Amino acid sequence: MSGGVEMGLDKEVEKLEDREPANAANREVAAISRLVFEPRRFAMLNLLSGGGKADYPFLQRMTDLSMSALATHLRKMERGGLIEVRKEFVSRRPKTFVVISPEGKRALEDCFTRLKRARRHDVDTQASLFDGPQVAGASPQGGVA
Amino acid sequence: MSGYSTYVLSDRARVEEGYDVAEVQRFREDVAEAVDCIRSLDGLIHEPSRLAVMTVLRIRGEEAYGEFVRLTGLSKGNLSNHLAKLERAGHVEVGGHFEGKKPVTTVLLTEHGRERVEAYWDAMMRAAMKSGGPPPGRSKKATVRRRKGEDHG
Numbered sequence: 060m061s062g063g064v065e066m067g068l069d070k071e072v073e074k075l076e077d078r079e080p081a082n083a084a085n086r087e088v089a090a091i092s093r094l095v096f097e098p099r100r101f102a103m104l105n106l107l108s109g110g111g112k113a114d115y116p117f118l119q120r121m122t123d124l125s126m127s128a129l130a131t132h133l134r135k136m137e138r139g140g141l142i143e144v145r146k147e148f149v150s151r152r153p154k155t156f157v158v159i160s161p162e163g164k165r166a167l168e169d170c171f172t173r174l175k176r177a178r179r180h181d182v183d184t185q186a187s188l189f190d191g192p193q194v195a196g197a198s199p200q201g202g203v204a
Numbered sequence: 205m206s207g208y209s210t211y212v213l214s215d216r217a218r219v220e221e222g223y224d225v226a227e228v229q230r231f232r233e234d235v236a237e238a239v240d241c242i243r244s245l246d247g248l249i250h251e252p253s254r255l256a257v258m259t260v261l262r263i264r265g266e267e268a269y270g271e272f273v274r275l276t277g278l279s280k281g282n283l284s285n286h287l288a289k290l291e292r293a294g295h296v297e298v299g300g301h302f303e304g305k306k307p308v309t310t311v312l313l314t315e316h317g318r319e320r321v322e323a324y325w326d327a328m329m330r331a332a333m334k335s336g337g338p339p340p341g342r343s344k345k346a347t348v349r350r351r352k353g354e355d356h357g
Binding site: 112114 | 210211212213214215216231235236238239242243245247250251252253255256259260275276277278325328329331332335337338339
C-alpha cells in the first residue's frame, strides 16, 4: 500500500541510471510521477503539505472540481499512499478530513527536487552556450565600451 | 486523538481559540496563492515529458530531433506525439534542413512557446515558495518551571 509510490519512483530512477548520466536532470523531469503531477492532485498535495487537515468542501473550492471528480482524485491518491482519509466526529456528526501521508510528502518533495534540478541545470549550461547563436537574450559579457 | 493539533483547512473553520489571527490569515493566503499558481500553469507544458522537452528548448532555442531522445530519455514514438501536440498549439515549430545529403529534423521554440515556458517556470517557482509552509499552531501556555531550591543554609 504505502510502498506503491516509492516502488514506482525507484523503478524510474533505476531506468534513468541505465542510460548515460549526462543530462539526467531533464530525464528526471520526464520521469516525474503522473500520480503526483496531475495539476489538481498536485495543487491538493501542495496545500496539504504543511500538515493541515482539509475537509471536502475546502478542497472542492480550491480545486474547482465536482464532488465526484474530487472523490476520484482523492481515491487515486489514497490508493497510491499519498494521502490519508480520516473520519472524525465534529459536534456529533461524522466528518471526513484529508491529510498528507509521509510518503505523499516525500513524493511531493521528490517532484520539486527534480524540477529545481532541471532549472538549475538550465542555468549551469547557459554559460557554455553563450557562443551559440541561438541563445536569445543572452548578452555577451564584457566588451562594453 | 487527544493532543492532535493539526490546523483545519476549511471554509467554515473560524479562528479557533489559541490561533494567532494574523498567522492564520497569512497561511490561508499562501495556500490559496500556491493553488492559484498551480492552476494557472499551462496544462500542455505541465505534462512531465513535454516539460522536459520545453525545458531543453528553453535553453537551446533550437535542437535536432535526434538529440531529444538522448536529452529527455523518451522513446521516439512517444516524443513525436508530444512534439506534434506542442506544434499544434504553436509552442514549437518542426522544420528540417540538409546537412550534406543527410536530412536533419530540427525543433524550434517559437516566441509564443518561449513566453509560455517562462511563465510556466515563474508560476511553478512561486508555487514552490508558497507551499509547504507550516500551518499555524496553537500558542502554548507558558510552562512554569520550578527550580528546586538547593541552598539550605
